[in-house]
Amino acid sequence: xxxxxxxxxxxxxxxxxxxxxxxxxxxxxxxxxxxxxxxxxxxxxxxxxxxxxxxxxxxxxxxxxxxxxxxxxxxxxxxxxxxxxxxxxxxxxxxxxxxxxxxxxxxxxxxxxxxxxxxxxxxxxxxxxxxxxxxxxxxxxxxxxxxxxxxxxxxxxxxxxxxxxxxxxxxxxxxxxxxxxxxxxxxxxxxxxxxxxxxxxxxxxxxxxxxxxxxxxxxxxxxxxxxxxxxxxxxxxxxxxxxxxxxxxxxxxxxxxxxxxxxxxxxxxxxxxxxxxxxxxxxxxxxxxxxxxxxxxxxxxxxxxxxxxxxxxxxxxxxxxxxxxxxxxxxxxxxxxxxxxxxxxxxxxxxxxxxxxxxxxxxxxxxxxxxxxxxxxxxxxxxxxxxxxxxxxxxxxxxxxxxxxxxxxxxxxxxxxxxxxxxxxxxxxxxxxxxxxxxxxxxxxxxxxxxxxxxxxxxxxxxxxxxxxxxxxxxxxx
Amino acid sequence: xxxxxxxxxxxxxxxxxxxxxxxxxxxxxxxxxxxxxxxxxxxxxxxxxxxxxxxxxxxxxxxxxxxxxxxxxxxxxxxxxxxxxxxxxxxxxxxxxxxxxxxxxxxxxxxxxxxxxxxxxxxxxxxxxxxxxxxxxxxxxxxxxxxxxxxxxxxxxxxxxxxxxxxxxxxxxxxxxxxxxxxxxxxxxxxxxxxxxxxxxxxxxxxxxxxxxxxxxxxxxxxxxxxxxxxxxxxxxxxxxxxxxxxxxxxxxxxxxxxxxxxxxxxxxxxxxxxxxxxxxxxxxxxxxxxxxxxxxxxxxxxxxxxxxxxxxxxxxxxxxx
Numbered sequence: 001x002x003x004x005x006x007x008x009x010x011x012x013x014x015x016x017x018x019x020x021x022x023x024x025x026x027x028x029x030x031x032x033x034x035x036x037x038x039x040x041x042x043x044x045x046x047x048x049x050x051x052x053x054x055x056x057x058x059x060x061x062x063x064x065x066x067x068x069x070x071x072x073x074x075x076x077x078x079x080x081x082x083x084x085x086x087x088x089x090x091x092x093x094x095x096x097x098x099x100x101x102x103x104x105x106x107x108x109x110x111x112x113x114x115x116x117x118x119x120x121x122x123x124x125x126x127x128x129x130x131x132x133x134x135x136x137x138x139x140x141x142x143x144x145x146x147x148x149x150x151x152x153x154x155x156x157x158x159x160x161x162x163x164x165x166x167x168x169x170x171x172x173x174x175x176x177x178x179x180x181x182x183x184x185x186x187x188x189x190x191x192x193x194x195x196x197x198x199x200x201x202x203x204x205x206x207x208x209x210x211x212x213x214x215x216x217x218x219x220x221x222x223x224x225x226x227x228x229x230x231x232x233x234x235x236x237x238x239x240x241x242x243x244x245x246x247x248x249x250x251x252x253x254x255x256x257x258x259x260x261x262x263x264x265x266x267x268x269x270x271x272x273x274x275x276x277x278x279x280x281x282x283x284x285x286x287x288x289x290x291x292x293x294x295x296x297x298x299x300x301x302x303x304x305x306x307x308x309x310x311x312x313x314x315x316x317x318x319x320x321x322x323x324x325x326x327x328x329x330x331x332x333x334x335x336x337x338x339x340x341x342x343x344x345x346x347x348x349x350x351x352x353x354x355x356x357x358x359x360x361x362x363x364x365x366x367x368x369x370x371x372x373x374x375x376x377x378x379x380x381x382x383x384x385x386x387x388x389x390x391x392x393x394x395x396x397x398x399x400x401x402x403x404x405x406x407x408x409x410x411x412x413x414x415x416x417x418x419x420x421x422x423x424x425x426x427x428x429x430x431x432x433x434x435x436x437x438x439x440x441x442x443x444x445x446x447x448x449x450x451x452x453x454x455x456x457x458x459x460x461x462x463x464x465x466x467x468x469x470x471x472x473x474x475x476x477x478x
Numbered sequence: 479x480x481x482x483x484x485x486x487x488x489x490x491x492x493x494x495x496x497x498x499x500x501x502x503x504x505x506x507x508x509x510x511x512x513x514x515x516x517x518x519x520x521x522x523x524x525x526x527x528x529x530x531x532x533x534x535x536x537x538x539x540x541x542x543x544x545x546x547x548x549x550x551x552x553x554x555x556x557x558x559x560x561x562x563x564x565x566x567x568x569x570x571x572x573x574x575x576x577x578x579x580x581x582x583x584x585x586x587x588x589x590x591x592x593x594x595x596x597x598x599x600x601x602x603x604x605x606x607x608x609x610x611x612x613x614x615x616x617x618x619x620x621x622x623x624x625x626x627x628x629x630x631x632x633x634x635x636x637x638x639x640x641x642x643x644x645x646x647x648x649x650x651x652x653x654x655x656x657x658x659x660x661x662x663x664x665x666x667x668x669x670x671x672x673x674x675x676x677x678x679x680x681x682x683x684x685x686x687x688x689x690x691x692x693x694x695x696x697x698x699x700x701x702x703x704x705x706x707x708x709x710x711x712x713x714x715x716x717x718x719x720x721x722x723x724x725x726x727x728x729x730x731x732x733x734x735x736x737x738x739x740x741x742x743x744x745x746x747x748x749x750x751x752x753x754x755x756x757x758x759x760x761x762x763x764x765x766x767x768x769x770x771x772x773x774x775x776x777x778x779x780x781x782x783x784x785x786x787x788x789x790x791x792x793x794x795x796x797x798x799x800x
Contacts (some may be wrong), residue, residue: 020479187479187482189479189481189482192482193482193485196486212645212649417653417657417658418649418652418653418656418657421656421657453489453492456489457489457492457493457496460489460493461493461496461500464638464642465504465638465641465642465645465648466645466648466649467642467643467645468643468644468645468646469643
């Protein structure tokens with residue numbers, strides 16, 4: 001089920017009313033309702049893949065319990081690796097099998113050996129990368145004794161399958177989300193109203209910004225051979241806003257929906273396009289994945305301890321793995337590597353933690369220096385997104401070579417005034433709300449009620465009227 | 479919780495209350511655009527009572543593309559308007575006729591372009607976006623379009639519903655409101671000549687099927703006959719015109735003769751002029767067509783002049799200039 005669908009618009013109020021009016025007196029029943037709703041939400045897409053979620057849930061629940069009873073280091077390691085193998089095995093099979101087979105065949109044929117291998121017609125289960133990482137974090141934390149394993153199977157199942165963030169995150173840590181299933185939730189007006197605002201803003205980002213930009217971006221990228229540098233640059237800019245609106249929009253809807261049910265999820269995006277350097281960008285973009293890689297890959301690899309070479313190696317590893325996590329295509333690997341390259345100077349000069357605060361905090365506008373830093377960082381990310389969006393590396397290089405050619409100085413096609421207006425409107429609202437968890441968090445709260453409601457009305461109407469069809473979220477494919 | 483639900487309900491109420499004015503705003507800007515293949519200019523003229531012509535041309539795209547009203551107007555010194563509606567048979571041509579009589583003065587002459595599709599079944603509401611700005615609670619549009627697939631009852635009666643999922647139309651309206659209004663229509667008194675050369679439409683059609691056979695619709699035949707009777711009653715003179723079709727295209731239609739005979743019968747029964755250009759010289763010259771059933775701009779000019787002459791020659795029997 002998609003958040004931007006009629007189905008979800010019917011599903012959500014029904015679950016909400018059942019949750020707060022029917023099952024509210026019994027915590028177990030309330031958690032059980034979450035499981036049933038989540039399975040329905042997921043099964044709406046393809047019920048067959050529910051078995052994967054149920055299997056992962058059973059494995060990690062059992063491994064967690066067994067780990068709590070086991071003191072023998074070797075046996076504990078075996079238990080941990082059995083969970084990792086099963087979870088990553090599913091992920092590897094569904095997401096990377098064909099990629100590896102095809103690349104092995106290409107590599108062997110390059111050396112003159114012909115090997116036979118059949119790629120399979122595999123459908124990638126929606127959200128597998130997200131819930132796999134979420135359940136893995138539970139097992140690893142239990143293994144490291146950072147988290148008490150749960151005995152409450154219903155709470156654990158609800159944690160794994162929690163529908164607002166099941167298919168595209170935020171990737172929640174068990175230490176944050178799981179305990180919330182143990183406690184009775186009380187309805188909180190402010191939290192729910194805030195949730196509604198965040199859902200509204202998330203839908204605006206998805207339907208109005210991302211889907212509108214997508215039309216132009218797709219038209220340009222799908223026919224990139226026919227366009228000059230200026231149009232291709234415009235296409236890359238459209239995609240830059242498309243991917244941000246799409247993914248952060250999803251996260252906002254997920255977090256807002258969770259708030260309606262009394263849950264607090266972690267912030268996943270913090271106005272990343274206002275970052276002053278790439279390190280800051282990565283502290284603000286897909287935070288739940290970045291911190292996951294930091295805690296479960298970067299730090300175990302040694303993190304920033306050791307010499308420069310060790311740091312550089314670790315940075316490359318996490319960026320390349322992060323790129324590969326997005327999809328089985330070399331374009332994602334290059335995208336990751338490119339970001340690692342961007343990161344390098346900051347790391348070597350030890351400047352990767354210089355912009356920890358919010359840009360222009362307490363001021364209306366950034367300084368000239370900040371402005372140029374923002375523009376430079378934004379420009380670098382736009383270049384990286386070209387690899388992310390392209391079908392293959394050849395296309396990305398061809399686009400970049402046209403962008404950095406004379407054809408850049410020409411009138412671009414696809415300069416739709418309405419899209420450009422919407423993007424500017426979006427940037428302004430995001431800038432005003434940059435100190436908050438999401439742009440609409442406090443925006444308008446001090447205004448008089450009719451003005452505030454009119455503002456929400458305008459956003460709601462733009463969502464309603466610019467809704468075209470139920471466009472899937474980009475990150476579903478990851 | 480009560481407070482929360484109350485707020486949600488109030489907000490929904492707020493949305494409902496403002497839906498109607500917003501609908502009007504969107505519709506009033508959309509109908510000033512060139513969206514829906516420019517059909518809005520004709521609909522606007524119809525609803526705003528700006529047709530008021532002595533001669534009106536009815537028909538499908540073959541009327542719209544073939545008969546230049548300005549040439550007719552010049553020759554006969556009578557205000558003329560082309561009301562051809564692209565992609566539609568007599569069913570929706572009649573809707574335009576009904577709207578014309580409701581908001582404009584009655585014409586003296588109706589030049590009705592007929593062809594094999596005029597009375598044939600058509601389930602698709604082609605270019606349905608042309609109805610968007612006018613269809614809210616419009617009983618005529620509801621009567622004539624609800625039998626097609628496309629719009630739902632809610633679309634006809636509740637504001638904004640028909641715009642939901644129709645992003646392009648809304649974007650067009652917003653662009654027309656705030657950015658670069660594209661008011662200038664490409665149609666001249668409803669007519670738009672096509673500056674095109676011969677394409678592969680007929681070749682592709684022949685590749686897909688051996689021949690084409692139009693399925694006549696009895697309801698449509700009945701409506702057509704009623705229209706002829708009604709026109710007589712209102713003292714409106716109907717002239718049936720089978721405008722040129724490229725010769726190979728004519729051969730491609732299996733029951734063409736049968737359909738032309740049907741129109742001949744109507745012409746005899748109701749004593750109306752029927753000008754059939756199926757065998758005209760122009761039908762053998764590809765350079766005047768862009769596909770088998772449509773003349774290009776040059777062909778349209780040439781044909782309109784032929785039509786003018788033919789109409790003049792009948793003046794003695796059916797005086798056009800009074």
